[in-house]
Amino acid sequence: xxxxxxxxxxxxxxxxxxxxxxxxxxxxxxxxxxxxxxxxxxxxxxxxxxxxxxxxxxxxxxxxxxxxxxxxxxxxxxxxxxxxxxxxxxxxxxxxxxxxxxxxxxxxxxxxxxxxxxxxxxxxxxxxxxxxxxxxxxxxxxxxxxxxxxxxxxxxxxxxxxxxxxxxxxxxxxxxxxxxxxxxxxxxxxxxxxxxxxxxxxxxxxxxxxxxxxxx
Ligand code: BTN
Numbered sequence: 001x002x003x004x005x006x007x008x009x010x011x012x013x014x015x016x017x018x019x020x021x022x023x024x025x026x027x028x029x030x031x032x033x034x035x036x037x038x039x040x041x042x043x044x045x046x047x048x049x050x051x052x053x054x055x056x057x058x059x060x061x062x063x064x065x066x067x068x069x070x071x072x073x074x075x076x077x078x079x080x081x082x083x084x085x086x087x088x089x090x091x092x093x094x095x096x097x098x099x100x101x102x103x104x105x106x107x108x109x110x111x112x113x114x115x116x117x118x119x120x121x122x123x124x125x126x127x128x129x130x131x132x133x134x135x136x137x138x139x140x141x142x143x144x145x146x147x148x149x150x151x152x153x154x155x156x157x158x159x160x161x162x163x164x165x166x167x168x169x170x171x172x173x174x175x176x177x178x179x180x181x182x183x184x185x186x187x188x189x190x191x192x193x194x195x196x197x198x199x200x201x202x203x204x205x206x207x208x209x210x211x212x213x214x215x216x
Contacts, residue, residue: 002030002061002156003149009033011053013040016107016118019060023114029064034145041120044091044105045211055125055134057141057148059118063108066115067156069163071106072194074117076166077151078102082121083139087172090187090196090212094121095172098214099133101126119148164192177215180207184215 005028012018015033017040022031035058041049051058067073075092082094082101089095094102101122108115122134123141139147155163168174173187178198185200195206 002063002153003032003145004030006032006034009035011035011037011039014038014042014118015058015060016042016105016116019062019116019118020107023062023116027062029062031062032149033060033062034058042105042118043103049103049105049120050127051120051122052125052127055123057119057121057123057144059120059145059148061117061152063115063117063156065113066108066110066117067160069160069194070115070117070156071104072167072190073155073158073163074104074106074119074152076163076170077155078104078119078121078148079170080151080155081144081147083135083144086170088167088170089172090190091194096133096135098172100131101133101135117152121148160192164190167194173212173214178212179215180210180212187212 012035015035019033037053038058043049071092075088078094079086087095092104093100103120105118106115124137126132126134176187178187183200185198188197188199190196191206195208198205
């Protein structure tokens with residue numbers, strides 16, 4: 001059962017930080033931390049994650065012995081939980097019509113058998129960024145949390161081939177012109193380890209980290 005016990009903060013620094021502290025204190029698999037507002041929300045690649053107070057689902061889960069494909073499975077689960085059609089922009093941003101509605105931050109120590117899965121979804125408002133969007137209040141935060149816990153409960157247990165198939169069916173970069181720090185090309189999917197495959201002038205390259213942008 002994931003989502004129990006649950007600790008809710010009206011305001012906290014970062015639900016991932018709180019979940020990490022609970023993990024270190026021995027919290028069981030499935031422990032959930034939520035917040036109405038974060039003062040130091042974290043994003044991938046050392047970025048911050050900001051959301052207007054009370055407007056977003058901000059949650060982190062303590063996972064013991066997490067599956068290898070956790071970031072991929074989590075992205076599929078978020079898409080499934082949303083009330084509208086969504087796509088995954090590698091590695092695990094969730095997009096609606098090419099704008100980001102949700103982000104996923106996995107932190108952990110695989111060798112110690114734990115991970116914290118942090119998810120932020122813009123439910124009723126988005127930060128004032130051109131690339132951000134929200135669900136426009138189509139669902140409430142608590143309803144979305146229920147849907148997401150149900151979806152995660154399923155997808156975190158599915159075998160890797162099923163996760164890969166589901167991820168690939170929602171790949172926002174497939175067939176798209178993309179650029180990254182060291183090159184550009186066309187997205188041609190992900191490999192079985194979750195690396196992004198890009199067809200370039202010098203052949204197909206696999207990107208296993210970093211940031212990729214659409215060219216148009
Ligand atoms: C990203 O897209 O860069 C990842 C964003 C992850 C944000 C969520 S909000 C809840 C949890 N707590 C954090 O500090 N970050 C994650």
